[in-house]
Amino acid sequence: MKYLTKKLFLISTFMGISLASVFSLATTAYASSFYISPNGNDNNPGTISSPFLTISKAQEKANYGDTVYILGGTYTKFNITKSDANYNYVNNITKSGITYRAYSSKNIPIFDFSKVLPSKRIAAFLIEPGVSNVTFLSFQVTGVKVGTQKQSECFRVEGNATLNQVVCHDNEANGFYFVNHGTGSCIKCDSYNNIGPTKNSIGNTDGFGAHGDGVTFSYCRAWHNSDDGFDCLTSNGANTFDHCWAFNMNAGGDSNGFKIGGYGAGAPPNKVPIHTVKYCLSANNNAHGFYANHQPGQSATWTYNSAYNNKAGNFDMLERISRNNSIDIPGTREIVHYNLTYGGNAIKNSNLPSQNVSNNSWNKNGIVVSSSDFQSLDVNQLSSPRGTNGALPLITFMHLTSGSHLAGLGCF
Structure with missing residues (x-):
């Protein structure tokens, strides 16, 4: 990790951007994806075809820059962590x-x-x-x-x-x-x-x-x-x-x-x-x-x-x-x-x-x-x-009529 940080610092200096930006790019490049499903199992590997059940298990495996995808359905099985x-x-x-x-x-x-x-x-x-x-x-x-x-x-x-x-x-x-x-x-x-x-x-x-x-x-x-x-x-x-x-x-x-x-x-x-x-x-x-x-x-x-x-x-x-x-x-x-x-x-x-x-x-x-x-x-x-x-729904509530003398007031 110390070597990686030093290397990223050299890259940031060369490119003229912040170390945080380079670190973000580096983590994104190596980001992983995990999946959970209401029908999953925390003994699974967390792939889309064999997902985890809980966010807790997905978080255990994930790291900075990773994404946990939540498959559709209703989740009802929870533990107090x-x-x-x-x-x-x-x-x-x-x-x-x-x-x-x-x-x-x-x-x-x-x-x-x-x-x-x-x-x-x-x-x-x-x-x-x-x-x-x-x-x-x-x-x-x-x-x-x-x-x-x-x-x-x-x-x-x-x-x-x-x-x-x-x-x-x-x-x-x-x-x-x-x-x-x-x-x-x-x-x-x-x-x-x-x-x-x-x-x-x-x-x-x-x-x-x-x-x-x-x-x-x-x-x-x-x-x-x-x-x-x-x-x-x-x-x-x-x-x-x-x-x-x-x-x-x-x-x-x-x-x-x-x-x-x-x-x-x-x-x-x-x-x-x-x-x-x-x-x-x-x-x-x-x-x-x-x-x-x-x-x-x-x-x-x-x-x-x-x-x-x-x-x-x-x-x-x-x-x-x-x-x-x-x-x-x-x-x-x-x-x-x-x-x-x-x-x-x-x-x-x-x-x-x-x-x-x-x-x-x-x-x-x-x-x-x-x-x-x-x-x-x-x-x-x-x-x-x-x-x-x-997007917020398209409504007419409190929208002003055409040519209103109130134009320029309010949120619409």
Whole structure:
């Protein structure tokens, strides 16, 4: 290994590119593929004709740069691979640089954890601290139980992971949960019908949770989860929400579309992060559409977002005075431009200077918003099937009519 590293260093110097790039090229050139199947066996060699059964076995054989292909069908046979005082971890990801992906987009694999009974909290997938560059692509997770626990999670990311076109649905657990120093991204992912069944869990079951060192969410959807669609309470790092939709959060928990900021009873970090919320849509939620959530400072820059019929207010800019003073105040530091709302209170808890809150539908001169400005107000369109390569569905909901005086506002 020492000789190989020295050789790669000489190559990188000669080619004028980074050692990391050369290492990536080298590992790609020698990458291997392994396969798992619901009908596989961990005593098999892991080939496409003789696949493994479990991700754990495939990970044991794989190395950085390798790909584990997940053959279609429903996976129901699981073992607990790691436990601690609070959790039973089913798939414990301990190696960096491995891709776990569906073999075919025409036969999407489903991991059904309904037979894994929760004597503790369950994490269906744990990405351990220090693990990086792990990719998950095109499969579904369902059936994760919570029992009498406060919460369980489909994906618990404490390292670094990219999740692309992954769907978490009909669980008693959080869908995607980045925590501690977890980082990464969710791209074209859906999280829906994840509902805590008890008083203890109903308010702890979100679609997406960004509570780590910074996560990017792009073209993701959350709907009908029992707590919030997207939640970044207690986050240490800045999160980005780009072209994401949150709607129909009405199953009994906090029920916000985007809960951006806040630290509850915990201590904020020395540098409070400022998040980015752009080109997002929040509709028909029982609480707030876009919520600054008691952030001790600016919660976010909010631009080109659309909100409809959120019962506690479409935008709520509630802040607290500072890191050391937890008294709540109407927001004074948020940046809010080019947003569009209809139905319900446009903005509340806002004491923003005019330069921070301009060119929005509620404060742009001469603007009056009515139902006739929109091609459709049918929220049901938002849960339509995705298009090719996981693209968001083509809809008319909150799209402006031709020649609308609202052009240039909102996410469409």
